[in-house]
Amino acid sequence: MLGPLIAKAASTVVTGVVGVAAWNGVKKAYDRAPVREAAVRVTEVGLRGVRRAEVRAESARLAVSDVVAEAKDRMGEEVRPPSADAHGHGHDH
Structure with missing residues (x-):
C-alpha cells in the first residue's frame, strides 16, 4: 500500500524538478537574449x-x-506674415 503512494510522490517530484529546470532554462535564455536591445x-x-x-x-x-x-x-490682397501665435507654440521648426 505504501509502494504506490511513494511511486506517485516520486513521479510528482520528478515532474516538479523537470518543470523548474525548464523554467530556469527559459529564464536564462530570455535574460541572455537581446530582447531589450531589440525593443x-x-x-x-x-x-x-x-x-x-x-x-x-x-x-x-x-x-x-x-x-x-x-x-x-x-x-492684390494684402498678405500678412505668419505670426508665432498662430502656431500655438513658441519654437521654430
Whole structure:
C-alpha cells in the first residue's frame, strides 16, 4: 500500500524538478537574449520615422502657405506674415 503512494510522490517530484529546470532554462535564455536591445532599436526606428514625417508635413504646410500667399499677392490682397501665435507654440521648426 505504501509502494504506490511513494511511486506517485516520486513521479510528482520528478515532474516538479523537470518543470523548474525548464523554467530556469527559459529564464536564462530570455535574460541572455537581446530582447531589450531589440525593443530599443525598434523604438528608435519608429521615432526617427515620426520625426521625418513631422519635417515633411511642416515643409508641405510651408509650401502651401507660400502658394496661397503668392496667389493673394497676385490678386492684390494684402498678405500678412505668419505670426508665432498662430502656431500655438513658441519654437521654430
